[in-house]
Amino acid sequence: MTARKRQSPAEAALWSLRHGGMVAVTALFLFPFFWMLSNALRPDGEVFTIPPRLFPSRMQWHNFLDVWVYLPFGQFFFNSFFVAASVTVIVLVVSSLAAYAFARLRFRFKASLFLVYLGTLMVPQAVIVIPLFLMMGTFGWIDTYQALIIPAAFSSFGTFLLRQHFMSIPKELEEAALIDGATHLRILLVIFLPLSKQVIALLALFTFTGQWNSFLWPLIVTNGPDHATLALGLTLFQGQQGTEWNYMMTGAAISMLPGLLLTILMHRYIFKGIAVGSGFGGR
Amino acid sequence: MSIMRALRAGAAATLLTLASQGAHAESVKLTWYMWASSDVEVAAWKHVAGMVTAKYPDITVELQTSAFLEYWTKMPALAAGGKLPDIVSLQSLRFPGVAPLMEPLDGRIADSKLHITSFDPSILKALSRQGKQLALPYDFGPLVLYYNQDAFQKAGVMLPKPGWTEAEFNFAAKTFSKEGMFGIVPSVPDAFMVFARSRGARYLDDKGQLDLVNPGIKAAFAAYVELVTVDKVSPLLPASGTLSSTIANGRFTSGGVAMYVDGPWQLINLKKKATFTVGIAPVPTRSGGSVSVTAGSGFGIAGTSKHKDEAFKAITIMTGPEAEQYLAENGRAFPARSAFQTFWFQTAAQGMTDAPAAMAAALKTAEPYVTTPNWATVGALFEQYAPLAFSGSETPEKVLETIQKLASQ
């Protein structure tokens, strides 16, 4: 695990190659982010210069303040955060319940129901957008938070991810509890969830980022800045009267902060070992 | 909540009875869907909405907005869901497709004291369908040629002016390409249609159907493509999620391209962004003359609206003299009411002494941009397929044939 292994020169060379190589790959990988920031900080007129300028002629740090005035960016930020966080919470609750049922409970038609859940993962979003919009109309939900949150909160992805992890939890643990008369809900809460912190953190992160970036549905179901999300907000930098390229890059850079923060906060769980198995194992 | 709704429904029913007896008391809330981006833009439109309430205190107009491209993506969902707002904003190019959803305005225009003749006739026509007026215009404009005045002066090339010729244009474009700049950006489809019309080529047949396979338009497109492939005076634009005219705009303001063709509504932003002096001129005279096309936008009433009379009152204010003056003074619109264009020259074109002459010349020979009902599809196909010709992957002729085939599907 540690660099103590550097005994033979060959091993030392290999060690440097592995680490140096990774640093090089990382640098290359980060180039688009460099380009994003470099464009976020330049005057708009310098975005398309030929030959391209690596660095702005002058650093326009105020771009990072201007976007908040140019658009109701704060509102978008709040909307995105509120929606993504709500969806994540609901997904966690709903998926753990369903996953437990599929992993541990015995009931008729389990296999068939599981297949239906699997099938819903395969539905292309563009297919259901229009009928779903009509449904929102009849519910009176158009341009509301619930229209952004509720339909997005029932993806079966979480059910699969958690179910497979639950199946890997040794049965002996809950059998004793069952004999002691514990309910399944209690077993889920005190045995399964604490043992699944890492998968749950991963699911939370995946759900949050997926929701944060969602585009087509928020576009269709919101009517303007009040409920628009950040992904939509970024499109507003492209107007009928030209595009604010630099602001768009500024906005994109700012939009990364919550995901970054979330990952750093949860890094203890996310980067730990977990066996995320196939949710399709036992048909 | 539901009690409130029931009460409101009851109130509405009572109101209907009252209204049929001639009484009119309750206030009406109209919805208006508009494309707008920045806070400043949204505020300007809210101001216009406020003008309606100022004139008719019982009418309030509630603004809903999307970015320009997304506006058109959302339209079918709104229409399919029966959720069109009372007032729909329309752009003449993208308008024919949604025309059947709109309420004809002719009856109400005749009944009102509206002087329809104070609007520019070409944009009125562009917002009508089969002789029926479907929207009142607030802005319009012929596509014009913007140029980088500093670059022209530095290169010692004569500035573009009304009546300038194809030969002068080509000379200028080639001069710039020797200086590490490009002459012009070939965006599609609008700028190309201007190019084609100036050569006398037609993109519609006698019945008004799309015709991209006649010899005239094929030759025009081949010549347009040669600007990139042979003359090398134009950069290659990619097919992308961004409109080619938007990229053209970015290239021009970055100073890498000396000329570009777009509508007058761009001027205010160009001047704000460009670090050089922006000039404006009519498109160069080619074998068919200097022919531009006029496009513009306006407001119509959805056929599904329950408050058509109020909506009509609202749009007469929103396109009325006061609103036009306000929009022109803010540089938001080149006014559709001819009398108010001076305000635009004073603000958007402030300091550009050649602007009034250029706009007058462009308007004189401009024609309404006549389109087919599926023009949104045609435009998207141009954006998607034209780059094949520019990159030399396919012949211009083949590209037009493909667009024709796919558009008539």
Add this chain to the structure above:
Amino acid sequence: MSVRAVTALPVRLEQGPCPKPTGRQSSRLRPDLQTAMLFLLPSTLGLLVFLIVPLLASFALSFTNWQVIGDLSFVGVANYIRLITADPVFWQVMRVTFLYSFEYLVLNITLSLTMAVWISSLSWGKQVFRLVFFLPTFTPVVGIAIVWLLMLTPGGVVDWTVATLHLPLPNLITTPNYALQALVVVALWSHFGYNMLLFGAALEAVPESYLEAAKIDGASAWQRFWKIKLPLISPSLFFGSVLTAITSLQAFDQVYALTHGGPGSATTTLGYAIYSQGFVSYHLGYASAIAWVLFAIIMMLTGLQLRLQRRWVHYDS
């Protein structure tokens, strides 16, 4: 029983198949059913209302000529027939979709596995490197697409680098044969982080004792990877592959933001074709038919993957 004792237990790797009820347990069938109904109620209801009902509605729409404007009439299977026999670009779109999905899937799995293995072999910076490769998922695809558009646009920084270094590379987004590759590159860059985290987490969970034992037996690093690590993480690998296949077959966002299907139809995927028929041309009935063809293809391919998993996925228990 003590909860603390439970959490102290290591998370075991065994992935058991669906447990079969035994005689002893069948006495608990009835109470299980009630609990199961309760536990499954929220998700089933949600999926039913917000996914299955709209899905069925679109199935019904696919047999109509609905165009938003004008009347809706039933046209039978005409949309499907037109799609297969008359649509001038359908087969091209199918080709693009399959090519893209296959290439993206293979590269994504290879890349994310390679990076996961590579990172797990490092003695420092593991978490930082994982974070870096996951960064692109934090920003909406619109933002990503614009950065790449600015980089790849003719005369942009990539062209400039290629020209300066005299590399024999054409411009990726204007050359039809390469535009799809540009799409793959951007999609990989922005999304491989998901699988990398998934595989990385699985690799971390491989018990050190297994590897030590193999080492003592004289297995090389290469052998330890193929004989121990890979089989042990194969369930994660399978999970990642199936989901990646599904999402890549549905590819829409990145196409919409980056190329709008062009140049020509070089990057028009089925997902994008649904959008352009439905939202640009207003052919909602026709778009629904394309969507159902896509749905059917995804179902068939996923079914195939499930069938093939027995050959290479190890659920040891």
